[in-house]
Amino acid sequence: MLNGLVLTANRVVVGFSLWGVAAGGWSWAAETQAYVTNLKPTGQADLDTALKSSSDLLGLQGTHAVGPFALAGRVRNEYDRLKSALESYGYYEGTVKITLHRAKDKDAVVMDGQSPALSNWIESVPANEKVTADISVEKGPLYHLGSVKLVDEKTNGPAELTPEQKAAFTLKTGDAAEAETVLGAGGTLLDALREDGHALAQVDKPQAYLRPQTRTLDVVYPVSPGPVLNVGRIDVSGLKRVREPFVRRQLTLKEGQLYQPSKIDAARQDLTSLGVFSNVAVKDGATQPVNGTMPLDFTFQEAKRRSVGAEAGYSTDLGVRGGVTWTHYNLLGNAERLKLTALVTGLGGSAQQGLGYDVYADFFKPGFYSRKQNLSVRVEALRQLFWSYRQTAFLVRAGITRQIDRYWNVNFGVAGEQEQIEQFGVTRDYTIGSLPLGATFDNTEVGNPIEPATHGVRANVNISPSISLGSKGSGTSFFTIMNASASYYFDLKHLGISKPGRSILAIRGTIGSIQGAGTYDIPPDQRMYAGGSATVRGYRWQGVGPQYGRTRYAIGGTSLDAGTVEYRQRLFKSFGMAGFVDAGQVGSSSSPFTGTLRVGAGGGVRYYTPIGPVRVDVAVPLNRPHRGDKWDLYIGLGETF
Secondary structure, three states, rough: OOOOOOOOOOOOOOOOOOOHHHHHHHOOOOOOOEEEEEOOOOHHHHHHHHHHHHHHHHHOOOOOOOOHHHHHHHHHHHHHHHHHHHHHOOOOOOOEEEEEOOOOOOOOOOOOOOOOOOOHHHHOOOOOOEEEEHHHHEEOOOOOOEEEEEEOOOOOOOOOHHHHHHHOOOOOOOEEOOHHHHHHHHHHHHHHHHHOOOOOOOOOEEEEEOOOOOOOEEEEEEEEOOOOOOOEEEEEOEEEEEEEHHHHOOOOOOOHHHHHHHHHHHHHHHHOOOOEEEEEEEEEEEOOEEOOEEEEEEEEEEEOOOEEEEEEEOOOEEEEEEEEHHHHHOOOOOOHHHEEEEEEEEEEEEEEOOEEEEEEEEEEOOOOOOEEOOOOOOOOEEEEEEOEEEEEEEEEEEEEEEEEOOEEEEEEEEEEEEEEEEEEEEEEEEEEEEEEEEEEEOOOOOOOOOOOOOOOOOOOEEEEEEEEEEEEOOEEEEEEEEEEEEEEEEHHHHHHHOOOEEEEEEHHHHHEEOOOOOOOOOOOOOOOOOOOOOOOOOOOOOOEEEOOOOOOOOEEEOOOEEEEEEEEEEOOEEEEEEEEEEEEEEEOOOOOOOOOOOEEEEEEEEEEOOOOEEEEEEEEEEEOOOOOOOEEEEEEEEOOO
């Protein structure tokens, strides 16, 4: 029986020697001995990985050359390191054998790694020869858990736990005696206790009793649940320009609620997401309970208030799009964000007739009359010279987005637009008002919109009742724009053919309809178009749908449907590739799935940066219309969807 057996869950066993730290101390021999290590596989892949990670002989052979005496010490240390790795996997009767010989002469003397004469033998090897160290490991029988007990440290009797807490402690008699599993069960139990309000709970490292006769390991866990506590006084510190009342309104944690680490960390992350803090930390505000509560201290480090950035993109249909942005992240002290952007558009695009511009100001206010409600306002001036129409417009939009639950958001607002559009040689002025309504669902759990999703669904539905007051004979029209889109991401790891996040199948679908007016009663920029990276690649923007005669002028339509299947594969650390097929059509009736279906296919490469992947895609049309592009190139930051 062995009391207090050390269980090591870490696959890299600690305590390795550097530069010949061994029984003989530091070695700074003038001459060092080169060597190579051969570690014989055990046939168990995860154990082999642990043995390789634990081996100093293998890990240091190319980076830390040592003298003969220190190398002998490294060999002696190897036995304990590899046995610790074996024991961490439940093999307590395993054996390690190490032999050494001159690499150029396999028939020469073979030295045992535990021989007292090892250092003298290594010293006798010529300096121009390497020593070969052969390591073989015999696992022996696998030990299993015998009795498993949870003992209250105060009473020395069985720990009193709820059924849920007992269920969280997953160890049971008969399980393999793997250190990672044993220690992990204690951590899981501790998490369960704290989630039930036991803020001061402790689950100490287990005492293990080895039973060689039955090849079992008895485990005793000392447990100290402590009292159930609520959240006490919440203090905040570190605020300089961000107002404390705003922070407290945004805080999802309230005094008096049950102390739960998951809720506390969620509150911390929620404050971090405001974008005005570079760091948000939280810790217990006392070492002992205060009137049945545990105080909390939130400490903030504010981020820089202003930033200047650049925006750029290129595709053969829309040409170069680039410009600068200036952002203020805490305009009025309540995390309001003001972003000013000036872009030049349309340089060299096949769907463009000349240079345009897009200048806008975005204002974003979190916590607008409610913690889960945000206000956004955009004022924008733009000029676009497409082949389909030429537009000069001034737009104002304001909307409120409200979070319903973890995945759902709804939005509603108002928009107005004054524009002048030239199409087919006729110029008209339009005044457009609309009341956009929408809902979004996103369970991809990707915080950064540029970061590629690897699982889950994104979906949105939008309805926009609109009125258009035209001039020069265009009259007044009422119409409602309706569209919906959804994207699904499937990780091929679920099929057992890929590592997590490396191979992704992405599927996208879009459908839209305009009700209440015919095509020519709707302003050209409000009609539906397809083509380009947002719908069907391989066709230029507005290149899918009804065309004016046999020209490259798109008329637009009142219905749309499109779909994409894309395969994304990570390569090495920073590179990737993608292959895709897109299809879509635009119809002249309000019913989708009418018109001429266009199909495009292509592929591309990715270079993954800390802020997102740089994307380069090439696509070709499979049934090209008259005067359509023969191919298209798309360059941008982030995936297309």
